[in-house]
Amino acid sequence: MEDHWSTSMVTNTYGTSLWRTIRKLWPKLRGNCKIKIGNGVKVSFWEDSWLEQGSLKTLFPDVFILNQQQRDTVAEVWSNQGWNLSFRRPFNDWEIQRVVEFYRTLEHFRGGNTVQDRLEWKDHKQGRFSVKGAYKKFNPFNSQINGWPWKMIWKAKIPYKVSCFTWLLAKQAVLTQENLMKRGIQLSPRCFLCGEKAETVTHLFLHCRITNQLWDLFINKKELKWVMPRRVTQTLKIWSSYANISGHRERWKIIPACIWWSTWKERNLRCHQNKSNTIQKMKMNCLVLFHFWCKQEYMEDLESVVNVLGSL
Template sequence: MEESVSLLAALHSVAFNSETPDQLNWGEKKSGKFLVKATFKLLGPQNAITDHWPWKLIWKIKLPPKISCFSWTALHGVCLTQDNLTRRKFQMATRCYMCMKEAETQNHLFLQCQIAADLWSMFLAHFDLTWVMPQNIKDVVISWSCWKVDSTIKRIWKMIPATIFWSIWNERNRRCFDGISTTYQSLKANCLMFLYSWVYLSPLDSPDSFLNFVSSLTLN
């Protein structure tokens, strides 16, 4: 009832000009044009969730499309790790292929496994940073995006989480399906080479350029 009264009061204050032709206007914009973005903002509570979801760190950086898509699946927790396969009624052991100690979950594989922790520590050491690792992938990505870094390194900085996720997933699948394990040092080098190729949009061309790139990973 109150809403009806408010509507009638609002209509009563509107002055109509009979000589002006009728036209459709979107009331939320001064231009009168309808915009999907403006409509989405009117949805209310859902918008608050979207604002806090780290989608920009995935889709707003220039990564190969398959890397962006994979990072998105990791954030949503739907990578086909053993815990997710078990939920789909697959019968299997759930031991992590990387450390061979703990059960394989997404948070363990990408964050808590010792091999994953070593990759995160490698980048933190390059930037001379200390960091308390959050407990899940979404919090990690959000926390990573909150670091204030110089504009000269910002583009590379945003690529690092996806680089780590992809490197671990490649190595995990190699161990799972091919029975081949990469040494820790080679895995770290491969991770840095992925990052190099995505930054420069080309494969590694010389050892010197790679070493110069690694030495440039600093916040100073």
């Protein structure tokens, strides 16, 4: 533990870099939190800013140097009789005034209670943290990364795990053969679907001739003049612009995620179980998944699937 509030810095990925990335944000988040002291068990007496004036180490560095309990918590130096502080030597005459100021500062503390210590978000009246609040705090002008299709990822009516998967695709971080090889794993780079080219994110999900047949299911339905973009983010952005010609915008927006999720499941079936479906079965699986997300009910009725497609 780095302190009583957080774990130590992550030095390796442990198979995924997600936690390491989250952990790097902690100093920024911690600087926008304040301590609500309760029993004092988690609050460092000297290091933490549990008083409104700031941390005691910063306010009284000369007194801190002489103290013998520099790593103790508030609970460890407080009792019902008052503060139990010990120092390395008696104070000199010229130090007495500083010690008086030190103890006067401590008078603001009225004693602990049985409630656990907690961190509170400074920019909320009740001290509650939210991702939305943190985003507004660190992005005050509400600027978006140019061309980043966040609405197609997080606003689409699809399962949350699929939204996360689509986000990884947009970040080029899905564990395809190419990305696994970048981590030092010796593998054959061939695509598990077509077996013709290297399995990169852009190839597997955009340009593979097998995946293209899933795209054609929907593109041909609307008779679009479509040229597959080079990147996932470009695909989402352009696909979103075509939603205006669709009869049902929300259904139209989930199509890319449906294709990619179906492709990934088929790829993993071939990779991990050495099994495969025919292209006809892959198309049917994709259509049934699309129908399920639209209707939120499972039906293997081909006519009902066709009706959903007809509403696009």
